[in-house]
Amino acid sequence: MSRQSVHNELRSSFPSLSENESLARLLVSGFVSQLNPALDELSDIKTAVSEAVTNCIVHGYRNCVGTVRMLVRILDDNEIYIRISDSGCGIENVEKAMEPLFTSAPDEDRAGLGFTVMESFMDKLSVKSKSGKGTTVTMRKKLETRKGKNANR
């Protein structure tokens, strides 16, 4: 894949406190808003980010508080690139974790649909994880509806 230029970038990091789930959504929606996304596109992105950040908090740093990092970039053709990572416990079997309805915390009413939501609400999803080292989720979504508005980018 050819290297894409980065038009704008947001880097953030915050402790894995559940209060920060809404903060992450606010950050990403504030940043992406400069592209005038349609309401449903923005809501898809917020939902996907919420899932990824919740995973870091609930699973990555299960019994401790660590740092969650979120990088958001605006690439060519109004494509949004999001990378959310933790240095937590990691996922032993990523393939299994990505199966719909799989959860390691059923007693907490976790639906096991986090990755399913990310996958269906974004264009691309990749999950890299190393046991004991942490997990990195990368997602991309091209904003379609307002193409004309930022055609000069």
Next chain:
Amino acid sequence: MSIEILLDRKNRCLVMLSGEIDHHNAARIRMKIDVAIDTNCPSEVFLDFSNVTFMDSSGIGLVMGRYRILREYGATLYVANCKGAIRKVMQLSGMNRLAKFVEGDLQSRFVSNLKEVKKNEQTISAQ
């Protein structure tokens, strides 16, 4: 996030949810609903999403969990007024095959036939 729980004279329970439902908020909502279910043993529970502005899969977990509990009680769960993004998340879960999805102004129907209202822990008797 705020939650209002209404109980009508037929012992049906309406839960009016509002604001954002994420992992952070879900625990508190869950606790309040479960207390209402335990205390009143309603025959039907309606979860109304009219005023919910955001929901991720934590909301699905919330609905699934209540569905399981109510099934044990032999009670029915209704999921009401899921629009737009909320509906999109809900559809992913296949919950529409388990719980009954309904539309309409449940609040006024309940208010006209009220037993009691529980608003953020406080109980206000309607009679």
